[in-house]
Amino acid sequence: MELQKIGIIGSGNVAFHLASAFLENNCTIEWVYSRNEATGSELANKCDTKFIDSLNNISEVDLVLVCIKDDGINVVLNQLPSNINIAYTSGTFGLYDSQASHQNLGVFYPLQTFKKESKVDIFEVPFLIEAKNDYFKQQLFDLAWKLSKNVHFTTSEMRMHLHLAAVMLNNFANHLAVLAKQHLDAHNLNWELLYPLIKETNKKILEGQPEKTQTGPAIRGDYSSIEKHLNALEGDVNSVYKSLTNSILNLYGHKKL
Amino acid sequence: MELQKIGIIGSGNVAFHLASAFLENNCTIEWVYSRNEATGSELANKCDTKFIDSLNNISEVDLVLVCIKDDGINVVLNQLPSNINIAYTSGTFGLYDSQASHQNLGVFYPLQTFKKESKVDIFEVPFLIEAKNDYFKQQLFDLAWKLSKNVHFTTSEMRMHLHLAAVMLNNFANHLAVLAKQHLDAHNLNWELLYPLIKETNKKILEGQPEKTQTGPAIRGDYSSIEKHLNALEGDVNSVYKSLTNSILNLYGHKKL
Numbered sequence: 001m002e003l004q005k006i007g008i009i010g011s012g013n014v015a016f017h018l019a020s021a022f023l024e025n026n027c028t029i030e031w032v033y034s035r036n037e038a039t040g041s042e043l044a045n046k047c048d049t050k051f052i053d054s055l056n057n058i059s060e061v062d063l064v065l066v067c068i069k070d071d072g073i074n075v076v077l078n079q080l081p082s083n084i085n086i087a088y089t090s091g092t093f094g095l096y097d098s099q100a101s102h103q104n105l106g107v108f109y110p111l112q113t114f115k116k117e118s119k120v121d122i123f124e125v126p127f128l129i130e131a132k133n134d135y136f137k138q139q140l141f142d143l144a145w146k147l148s149k150n151v152h153f154t155t156s157e158m159r160m161h162l163h164l165a166a167v168m169l170n171n172f173a174n175h176l177a178v179l180a181k182q183h184l185d186a187h188n189l190n191w192e193l194l195y196p197l198i199k200e201t202n203k204k205i206l207e208g209q210p211e212k213t214q215t216g217p218a219i220r221g222d223y224s225s226i227e228k229h230l231n232a233l234e235g236d237v238n239s240v241y242k243s244l245t246n247s248i249l250n251l252y253g254h255k256k257l
Numbered sequence: 258m259e260l261q262k263i264g265i266i267g268s269g270n271v272a273f274h275l276a277s278a279f280l281e282n283n284c285t286i287e288w289v290y291s292r293n294e295a296t297g298s299e300l301a302n303k304c305d306t307k308f309i310d311s312l313n314n315i316s317e318v319d320l321v322l323v324c325i326k327d328d329g330i331n332v333v334l335n336q337l338p339s340n341i342n343i344a345y346t347s348g349t350f351g352l353y354d355s356q357a358s359h360q361n362l363g364v365f366y367p368l369q370t371f372k373k374e375s376k377v378d379i380f381e382v383p384f385l386i387e388a389k390n391d392y393f394k395q396q397l398f399d400l401a402w403k404l405s406k407n408v409h410f411t412t413s414e415m416r417m418h419l420h421l422a423a424v425m426l427n428n429f430a431n432h433l434a435v436l437a438k439q440h441l442d443a444h445n446l447n448w449e450l451l452y453p454l455i456k457e458t459n460k461k462i463l464e465g466q467p468e469k470t471q472t473g474p475a476i477r478g479d480y481s482s483i484e485k486h487l488n489a490l491e492g493d494v495n496s497v498y499k500s501l502t503n504s505i506l507n508l509y510g511h512k513k514l
Contacts, residue, residue: 013472070474070481092474092482112454113472118461124453150453161444162451164486164498165437169451170458171473172501173430177462178471179504180422187418194419194426195463196381196407197369201427202459204375205434206452214435215270215370216428217327217349224327225349229421236504243500244429247436247493 003062003085003143008032008047009055009076010067011039013114014089018067018147019047021122025146030061055079063087063143065108074098077105087131087140091163094156095130106131106140109159110148113170126150128159179237218248226257260319260342260400265289265304266312266333267324268296270371271346275324275404276304278379282403287318312336320344320400322365331355334362344388344397348420351413352387363388363397366416367405370427383407385416436494475505483514 004027008015011034019029029047033055034040044051052058055076066076066088073093077100080086087106095107107130112120127144129151131137137153144151154162177198184191204213217225226245233241246256261284265272268291276286286304290312291297301308309315312333323333323345330350334357337343344363352364364387371377384401386408388394394410401408411419434455441448461470474482483502490498503513 069477069479092485113457115470126450161446165441165451166454167473168433168437170454172433173458174467174471175501175505176425176429177467180425184422189418193383194422197423197427200370201430210431210434213372214431216424220326222326228349228417236507239500240504243496244432247497248432250493
């Protein structure tokens with residue numbers, strides 16, 4: 001049986017993007033539940049469906065998809081009947097982390113960064129699929145396959161490691177951009193001067209061998225540049241600079257700071 | 258007077274790329290000096306010019322361009338006559354950091370990452386120009402303008418801050434890719450699964466407002482994911498994960514680890 005009628009729990013970035021993708025691929029969104037009435041109603045309106053404000057009022061669907069913070073997954077599972085089909089979108093919450101007795105519990109994790117405002121090509125997004133039983137696992141795979149050409153079965157452990165890598169490559173890379181931009185803003189310098197460098201950096205990383213494209217003061221063991229930079233930085237950004245520099249120095253056989 | 262006949266000191270990544278760019282833009286490379294005979298001869302051959310192994314043997318040129326580590330710049334300056342035109346390519350070495358008496362001393366800094374093997378579009382590269390006197394400064398600007406459409410006068414302090422930002426956006430971003438890849442390799446996971454995420458990250462950063470595109474466990478204050486990731490990491494990469502996570506937690510009003 002195809003999973004077609006979907007109920008969404010949550011109204012954050014992931015919920016918005018997956019709901020749109022389902023609607024574009026012949027699924028229906030039967031309802032949206034969220035603790036946040038404003039964003040929940042917004043998502044329900046967008047999907048032309050109803051917003052519900054209590055988990056007691058959910059109607060039957062083929063799949064309940066839980067798109068919320070890890071900390072809340074158990075709470076939701078414990079409130080829902082154990083005979084439903086239910087999957088969550090977390091990168092790190094393990095399939096057996098919950099004591100819930102649901103037999104049709106699974107994972108439907110899109111390995112991508114989502115912001116409501118910003119369109120993403122879902123067809124390219126890797127989906128990592130896992131479930132407690134093979135039939136439900138295949139159903140989740142087939143549902144993901146409607147959205148994307150890039151669907152994989154993984155264990156909770158594999159997914160956690162991939163999520164960890166994703167945190168480094170997206171969350172941390174984006175935060176470095178925030179810190180760099182803040183630093184340049186504070187010195188009245190135009191951060192767009194860095195765009196050719198950002199493009200080149202990305203190009204080289206996507207050539208697939210970042211270990212061969214490392215440059216800069218730390219790999220050269222250029223301590224005088226490093227010292228000047230650290231003197232220009234305070235607080236968190238100083239700590240970030242130091243820990244990354246030490247990691248590079250150490251990897252390439254130089255003495256740490 | 259146009260700077261046309263150039264002598265190159267150094268034979269690293271920057272020397273290779275700038276020498277090629279000069280040759281493609283009607284300059285001549287009169288000689289290459291390097292302490293490393295192998296790479297020095299390689300560069301000299303590539304430029305169809307002579308390799309010299311002693312600074313006593315340099316012939317007259319319009320510009321001596323010093324493309325070496327910051328730590329070596331003073332050493333070289335002290336060995337060269339004070340009446341020559343000389344510039345260096347460092348991001349952080351200040352114009353008045355040296356006691357050398359050269360009046361025509363300047364900076365010719367390309368704000369980009371270079372690896373010998375990898376072609377770069379020099380025409381897009383920002384060049385940051387500075388010199389002890391206005392005439393020489395203009396000459397260096399005109400020389401850079403032959404290579405690039407993106408040439409700027411900056412002070413040593415402005416250049417240092419831009420270099421610092423470049424370290425964060427290139428060296429650190431590339432190192433994060435190294436760490437993520439090593440982590441996935443160690444768990445037999447294919448890091449190419451992360452490519453769609455890397456592309457999306459870069460696209461969003463280049464939209465120019467990284468402070469609006471932050472996602473992930475730290476901005477959500479999702480401590481249980483963070484803890485699982487830290488348990489999976491040891492040594493330098495654990496420290497790197499922790500310092501970046503603390504910086505994000507703090508910026509978005511969550512309690513640090």
